[in-house]
Amino acid sequence: MHKHHRWRAPLLAVFGLLALLVIAPSAQATHVAPVFMPDNPSCATLNLVSIHKFEPVHDDSSNGITIDVTGDTFAFQSQVPIGAVIVKGGPNANVYRYTTLTLSDDGLHAPNNGDQFYGLSHIEFCAPTPAIDVQKNAVASPIPAGNVAQFTITVTNGGVDLTDYVFTDADCDPGTIVQTGGDTDSTFGAGEVRAYTCSIDTDPTDAGPVVNSNACASGKAGDVMVTDCDDATVLLTPPGTTTGTPGTPGTPGTPATPGTPGGGALPETIVSGRATLRGPSGCVKQAFLARVTGRRIASVTFFVDGKRLKRVTGARSVYSVRVRPNSLGFGRHRVTAQVTFESASGTAARTLRLTFRRCARQTVAPRFTG
Numbered sequence: 494m495h496k497h498h499r500w501r502a503p504l505l506a507v508f509g510l511l512a513l514l515v516i517a518p519s520a521q522a523t524h525v526a527p528v529f530m531p532d533n534p535s536c537a538t539l540n541l542v543s544i545h546k547f548e549p550v551h552d553d554s555s556n557g558i559t560i561d562v563t564g565d566t567f568a569f570q571s572q573v574p575i576g577a578v579i580v581k582g583g584p585n586a587n588v589y590r591y592t593t594l595t596l597s598d599d600g601l602h603a604p605n606n607g608d609q610f611y612g613l614s615h616i617e618f619c620a621p622t623p624a625i626d627v628q629k630n631a632v633a634s635p636i637p638a639g640n641v642a643q644f645t646i647t648v649t650n651g652g653v654d655l656t657d658y659v660f661t662d663a664d665c666d667p668g669t670i671v672q673t674g675g676d677t678d679s680t681f682g683a684g685e686v687r688a689y690t691c692s693i694d695t696d697p698t699d700a701g702p703v704v705n706s707n708a709c710a711s712g713k714a715g716d717v718m719v720t721d722c723d724d725a726t727v728l729l730t731p732p733g734t735t736t737g738t739p740g741t742p743g744t745p746g747t748p749a750t751p752g753t754p755g756g757g758a759l760p761e762t763i764v765s766g767r768a769t770l771r772g773p774s775g776c777v778k779q780a781f782l783a784r785v786t787g788r789r790i791a792s793v794t795f796f797v798d799g800k801r802l803k804r805v806t807g808a809r810s811v812y813s814v815r816v817r818p819n820s821l822g823f824g825r826h827r828v829t830a831q832v833t834f835e836s837a838s839g840t841a842a843r844t845l846r847l848t849f850r851r852c853a854r855q856t857v858a859p860r861f862t863g
C-alpha cells in the first residue's frame with residue numbers, strides 16, 4: 494500500500510507538466526511573428542502562389558507538406574520552400590511571412606479570441622510566384638537558302654524550385670536538340686539556368702523566313718503548372734548571295750536637285766514600320782500571352798502596370814510576353830509595349846497599350862433555409 498503512495502506524487506507532477514505543455518502551445522516560438530489580416534486573405538492576396546490548402550484541418554499530408562495539429566496550434570514539414578502560411582480562424586487570419594524561404598516551423602495558430610486562439614478553419618501554404626523565362630536567338634540571320642538555320646535557347650528559373658521539368662521545341666529538326674549547359678534532371682532549381690541548341694535544314698528553294706516559335710519549358714510549383722515559350726526568326730537570301738560582307742565604296746553621287754528633301758536622292762522604296770498589340774480584354778483568370786506583330790520592328794519592351802517584364806530584340810514574326818494575372822491584385826491592369834523600329838524604316842518609336850481586368854472571386858449568396 495505504501496509502495497503505491499510513494500509513486501503517486503511524482504506521477505501526478507509528471508502528468509501536470511504534460512498537461513501544461515498540451516494546453517499552452519503559445520509557448521512554442523515560430524520562426525516569424527504572425528501578422529493579423531482581416532477577413533479571408535489568400536496566397537493571391539499576397540501576390541504568391543498557393544501550394545495547398547488544408548480544409549478541414551487535421552493531421553494530414555499533401556503536395557509535399559505535412560501538418561501535425563495539436564489543439565489550436567500546428568507544426569509543418571515541407572519538401573518545397575514555403576514563402577508564407579495563412580492560418581484562418583474565426584472572422585480573420587494570421588499570416589506568417591518568411592523573408593527567407595523555410596521548410597518547417599511550429600507553434601502556428603489563428604488570431605487570438607480573448608485569452609485563447611480561435612480554432613483552425615483552414616491553412617494555406619504559399620510559395621513565391623514561379624517564373625520560367627525562355628530566350629531563343631538565331632545564331633546568324635540572314636543566311637543563304639539551303640544552309641542550316643541554327644538557334645540557341647536559354648531557360649532561366651527566376652522563382653522557386655519546379656518539379657516535372659520539360660523542355661521541348663517542336664520546330665527543330667528531330668534529333669538536333671542538344672543541351673549544352675545546366676543540370677539534366679526533372680527538378681529545375683530556383684535560379685538555375687539551362688542552355689540548348691537546335692537547328693533546321695532549309696531548302697535552296699525556300700523563300701523564308703524560317704520562324705522557330707515553339708521553344709517551350711514547363712514545370713510544377715506545387716500544383717501550379719508554369720510554362721513559357723519564345724521564338725526566333727532566320728531570314729533567307731537566294732543561294733549564292735553574299736551576306737555580311739562590306740560593300741565596295743560607290744561612285745560619288747550627283748548633287749541633289751534644289752528642293753529635294755534632305756539634300757539628296759531618296760531610295761526608291763521606304764518600307765515604314767508598323768506594330769499591333771494583341772491580347773485579351775475584359776475579365777481574365779488564367780495566364781495569357783500579350784503579342785506584338787508588325788514589320789521593321791527592332792525591339793519591344795513589355796511592362797505591366799509600369800513594371801518591366803521583358804525586352805525582346807531581333808527580327809521576329811511575333812514578340813510576346815506571358816502575363817500571369819494571379820500575381821496581380823483584383824481589378825484593372827495595363828500591359829504596355831514600347832516598340833522601336835529599324836532606323837531604315839524612318840518610323841518613330843511607338844507605345845502600345847492593352848487594358849484587362851483580373852476577375853474577382855465569385856460571391857455566393859447564402860441560401861435561406863428557414
